[in-house]
Structure formats: structure tokens, C-alpha cells
Amino acid sequence: MTRVRYFAAAEELxxxxxEQRHEPTLGALREALTRERPGLGGILPRCAVLVxxxxxxxxxxxxxxxxxxxxxxFAGG
Numbered sequence: 842m843t844r845v846r847y848f849a850a851a852e853e854l855x856x857x858x859x860e861q862r863h864e865p866t867l868g869a870l871r872e873a874l875t876r877e878r879p880g881l882g883g884i885l886p887r888c889a890v891l892v893x894x895x896x897x898x899x900x901x902x903x904x905x906x907x908x909x910x911x912x913x914x915f916a917g918g
Contacts (some may be wrong), residue, residue, distance in 0.1 A: 843903040844876050845870070848883075849914040851888055854880040862909075867892060868899030870909065881911075 842861040852858050855878055864870040867890065869912065875882030889912040892901055 842905060843870070843909055845909045845911065848856045848909045848913065849915065851881060851885060853913045854878065854884065854910075862903070864897065864903060866903060867897060867901045867909070870903060871899065883915055885911070 842863060844859060845862050846859040847855040855874075862870060862873070864873050871885060871890070875885060889896065889910075890893065890905070890908045891912065892912075894909055
């Protein structure tokens, strides 16, 4: 299973800090999250989504021992 961690506003909208998922690709994960959590789907296109610490394309495979981080845009000063 893939472990997904949510940070800041993404965590608030997901309603959990992390969860285990079964989608086969990053694109399938994005689609499922948008469908299951419409609020999260609203910010997901603006989030940095890292797979094992790297930005990858939506066709990137997910699986056991894969870590996905969902990081919303952060305001800085």
C-alpha cells in the first residue's frame, strides 16, 4: 500500500494527517482523492505532490513502501 501524508490546508481538507491507499498510479490517486474529498480536490491542482520526495508524472506507479506527500502552496514572507 502507498502511504499518503497531507500537510497544512491539505490535511485540514482531507480530514486526516495520513492514510494508506491502493491506487496504482499517481494520476489514479489524484482522481480518487478529488472524487472522494471535493474540498481537497479544489486545492489539489495547486499542491506539490511528491512521490518518495520527487515530483513525478501522473503515470508514475505507486505501490508498497511508496510515500506520497501532498503539500499545499505555502505563503512566505
